[in-house]
Amino acid sequence: MVSITIDGQTVEVESGSTVLNAAERLGIDIPTFCYWKRLPALASCRMCLVEIEGLRRLQPSCATAVTDGMVVRTNTPLIEETRSSMLDMLLANHPLDCPICDKGGECELQDMVMAYGPRKSEFRDPKRVFHSKDIRLSPVIIMNVNRCIQCQRCVRMCEEVVGAVALGTVEKGMDTAVTGFEGSLASCDQCGNCVEVCPVGALMSFPYRYKARPWDLAETDTICPHCGTGCQLTVGARKGEFMRVRSDWEHGVNRETLCVRGRFGLDFIESRDRIKRPMIRRDGVLTPVSWDEAGDYLRRRLSAVESKAAGGLASARLPNEVLYQFQKLMRTVFRTNNIDCSSRWSTPYDALGPLVAGFHSRAPLEEVIANDCVLVIGGNVTEENPVTEYLLRDAARQRQTGLLMLSARPSRLDADARTVVRVRPGEEAASLAAVVAGLVAADGQALPGDVSADIGATIRSPAASSGSDALDRLASALKESRSVSVLVSIDLLRSPEARATLQQLNNLLKVLHLLGKGPAMQFLFDRANQMGAWDMGVLPAALPGPGAVTDDAARATLERAWGTELPSEPGAGLDAMLELCVDGRMGALYVAGTDPLIAFPDRDFVTRALSAADLLIVQDTFLTETAGLAEVVLPAAGFGEEAGTFTNNEGRLQTVRKFREPAFEARGNLAIFDFVAALRKELLQPSTQGEIFDEIARLVPAYQGLTEGGLGADGAFTKAVPMPAAGKFFPPPPAPTSTDGLVLVTGNCLFHNGYLSERSEILNTVADDPYVEMSAEDAAKLGLSDGAPVVARSAQGELTAKLKVNRRFPSGLVFVPENYSALRLNSLMRRDEYPCPVEVREAAPVFESAASTGSAIEQDRI
Numbered sequence: 001m002v003s004i005t006i007d008g009q010t011v012e013v014e015s016g017s018t019v020l021n022a023a024e025r026l027g028i029d030i031p032t033f034c035y036w037k038r039l040p041a042l043a044s045c046r047m048c049l050v051e052i053e054g055l056r057r058l059q060p061s062c063a064t065a066v067t068d069g070m071v072v073r074t075n076t077p078l079i080e081e082t083r084s085s086m087l088d089m090l091l092a093n094h095p096l097d098c099p100i101c102d103k104g105g106e107c108e109l110q111d112m113v114m115a116y117g118p119r120k121s122e123f124r125d126p127k128r129v130f131h132s133k134d135i136r137l138s139p140v141i142i143m144n145v146n147r148c149i150q151c152q153r154c155v156r157m158c159e160e161v162v163g164a165v166a167l168g169t170v171e172k173g174m175d176t177a178v179t180g181f182e183g184s185l186a187s188c189d190q191c192g193n194c195v196e197v198c199p200v201g202a203l204m205s206f207p208y209r210y211k212a213r214p215w216d217l218a219e220t221d222t223i224c225p226h227c228g229t230g231c232q233l234t235v236g237a238r239k240g241e242f243m244r245v246r247s248d249w250e251h252g253v254n255r256e257t258l259c260v261r262g263r264f265g266l267d268f269i270e271s272r273d274r275i276k277r278p279m280i281r282r283d284g285v286l287t288p289v290s291w292d293e294a295g296d297y298l299r300r301r302l303s304a305v306e307s308k309a310a311g312g313l314a315s316a317r318l319p320n321e322v323l324y325q326f327q328k329l330m331r332t333v334f335r336t337n338n339i340d341c342s343s344r345w346s347t348p349y350d351a352l353g354p355l356v357a358g359f360h361s362r363a364p365l366e367e368v369i370a371n372d373c374v375l376v377i378g379g380n381v382t383e384e385n386p387v388t389e390y391l392l393r394d395a396a397r398q399r400q401t402g403l404l405m406l407s408a409r410p411s412r413l414d415a416d417a418r419t420v421v422r423v424r425p426g427e428e429a430a431s432l433a434a435v436v437a438g439l440v441a442a443d444g445q446a447l448p449g450d451v452s453a454d455i456g457a458t459i460r461s462p463a464a465s466s467g468s469d470a471l472d473r474l475a476s477a478l479k480e481s482r483s484v485s486v487l488v489s490i491d492l493l494r495s496p497e498a499r500a501t502l503q504q505l506n507n508l509l510k511v512l513h514l515l516g517k518g519p520a521m522q523f524l525f526d527r528a529n530q531m532g533a534w535d536m537g538v539l540p541a542a543l544p545g546p547g548a549v550t551d552d553a554a555r556a557t558l559e560r561a562w563g564t565e566l567p568s569e570p571g572a573g574l575d576a577m578l579e580l581c582v583d584g585r586m587g588a589l590y591v592a593g594t595d596p597l598i599a600f601p602d603r604d605f606v607t608r609a610l611s612a613a614d615l616l617i618v619q620d621t622f623l624t625e626t627a628g629l630a631e632v633v634l635p636a637a638g639f640g641e642e643a644g645t646f647t648n649n650e651g652r653l654q655t656v657r658k659f660r661e662p663a664f665e666a667r668g669n670l671a672i673f674d675f676v677a678a679l680r681k682e683l684l685q686p687s688t689q690g691e692i693f694d695e696i697a698r699l700v701p702a703y704q705g706l707t708e709g710g711l712g713a714d715g716a717f718t719k720a721v722p723m724p725a726a727g728k729f730f731p732p733p734p735a736p737t738s739t740d741g742l743v744l745v746t747g748n749c750l751f752h753n754g755y756l757s758e759r760s761e762i763l764n765t766v767a768d769d770p771y772v773e774m775s776a777e778d779a780a781k782l783g784l785s786d787g788a789p790v791v792a793r794s795a796q797g798e799l800t801a802k803l804k805v806n807r808r809f810p811s812g813l814v815f816v817p818e819n820y821s822a823l824r825l826n827s828l829m830r831r832d833e834y835p836c837p838v839e840v841r842e843a844a845p846v847f848e849s850a851a852s853t854g855s856a857i858e859q860d861r862i
Helices: 019-026 077-093 108-116 153-162 193-197 260-264 266-270 291-304 320-332 349-359 386-398 412-416 428-446 449-457 468-480 490-494 498-514 530-535 552-562 574-582 603-612 669-679 689-699 761-766 776-782 850-861
Strands: 002-006 009-013 049-052 070-073 141-143 167-170 177-180 203-205 218-223 232-238 241-246 279-282 285-288 309-314 373-377 402-407 419-422 484-489 520-524 586-592 615-620 632-635 644-647 652-656 742-747 771-775 789-793 798-806 813-817 836-842
Touching (some): 153 167, 153 386, 241 260, 260 266, 279 291, 291 615, 291 669, 309 320, 320 530, 320 669, 349 498, 349 520, 402 412, 402 428, 530 644, 574 586
Parallel strands (some): 615 632
Antiparallel strands (some): 049 070, 167 177, 218 232, 279 285, 279 632, 771 813
């Protein structure tokens, strides 16, 4: 620690801190333009100049390191004159168009001029003009380069944090201009972080342009509904109408950054595809009815199917309170443990439970990735959890964290990784077994003798097509690291090998623990509340806690609280529930907020299953394809129309706030559960969001002691379960079967994440058309060119989309994003078969008919 005196106040700060950091600690305001906490210092704007005793010239406080005994002054006549002069120079060329500038009312230049600027300008030269009109850089970003003050926050944010390098500068001195490559942002993520950090109105959001002023907006702090990173965002609405999203650099795991989905993808709440009224099926057609009519009809139908099994499927995007009440409804009113929370796979909880209980670190991601080494397993962080990618890049570049990647698909983070291991999909379990074997072989003497004997069976498997050298390097990097964090993509749960992969991950974490690496593990969920769904017990074999359904003590605690006996046998997951439907044994299937018809990996099977259920009830905000098959449809409040909490990937409990009333005749999800329970002559208590939160905090161990009022702007962390003893090791998986030809995998793309984002008109303007992605090697072998229409065909079906050639893609792999419902991608897939073998060929050209061509020619002549 070193001591520094600023304006007569003394403070001790860490060595390496800047004068600006020390001033912030003392609450002394020093103006800045080019400085941004998350970016390396540039020291170009000269607004933060200070006097330092012993130095002749003023020094930039943002780039000057403190020394012990340093004495600094921040408000001398020379400093004030210098700041005023700098602002005068900026105003000399800055267009004074504040009345029409979107930044009006929240412009940093306006604020600085009011606080530090000259009262009149000495400059009389004509103002510099780069372009007479604004430049539309992309569908969502528009630029007025004449307003730019050359702080270069946007350029540095794009390169240093986002990693896209879509912006740059041309010319020098006062002629410097920020621009996109060839005047566009073709290689841009469209995240809008450049707009967020721009201190003036140079970069602006096109969708928000001329819509409102800051003082017109009612702003609400809430949590992004898209992925599980849990970004804090501020929604601006005017008279209940959605206007914009911005971020707050003071709060949230994300601070000032958002991805394209978070910043521009919330307009899905204004979708015209809302369910306006309850509907029941009459003569094969869904017919709008009143809530009373729907209730009368549903009461009769529930009584008719009461003798058969019931099942429930809920979305992992719903708040904790809704998910908790849903499983409570199913267990106490429908008397079943047939409950699941994913429409894309059934969670192997027997392997997942010990992993979560033993190793999941409920701690800030910033701390978790501050470990010496971070291993990312599976998925594509760039596209599934973009803001997490920003944090990982920052850790690798600024803190020298060793980044290790093991996955089938490449991501942009590979460029910052020390070791990258490409494995074929489904080979992750064998690869992890090989890494465990490598660690034991290299450092087995550090393990207890009985443990070494126990894992002696865990020998190297013929794991990955990438070869053993890459796995050896990965094992060596883990061995040499002092502390290790493991981030696990939820994409691994798609595979039939999910159980084996989780078991080998468990082995790896146990070995790292025994070697003193202090491993921390978190999942990279692509749904906003997947962690909460597991914690709330929306699982066939787990109660809230999550405690096992077969655990008499856990069950007894809930039975006392709920005043009813609970079923004691594990229920059916989604796949098994669909089997019950096909076999004619499912009475009522209750689907809340999700669409298995487009997500489950076998469209034909799920269509037959949903059609075979005696009674399909769909409770949703939008008229999904699954709702189109329902017998009863209940319109539910959407995001922003009800309050609650999400539990993000870190285990951080965050407040989701309401900023408008439910549209049309929609009701809150909790009110609908009460409505359905009453039809069965049951009463769900408690039934309000606040009371349910209190019950969760009382009955769910990880949430005990938390209060709604105590969550604060950054949320509060749920409690981690103490790490258990090492226990037995799982045997290695069988050698993976070699696969010739192309195999298809799926997942999220950057611009879409589930059926909510596909209802965003803004995202649909920036998203690419559906595409089939493959390696340059495979494309050349098949004679296919980038952008050409191709057909991907499996034994089950085919689809047509344009080809996207990726030079970093491994040979033999084909990727198609799952978030384009029109593609019906799941028509190509079969249950328990992932990845899916496919063929890719050039699509046949589509010719217009002679009649239509002739008609067009005649129209041209006219």
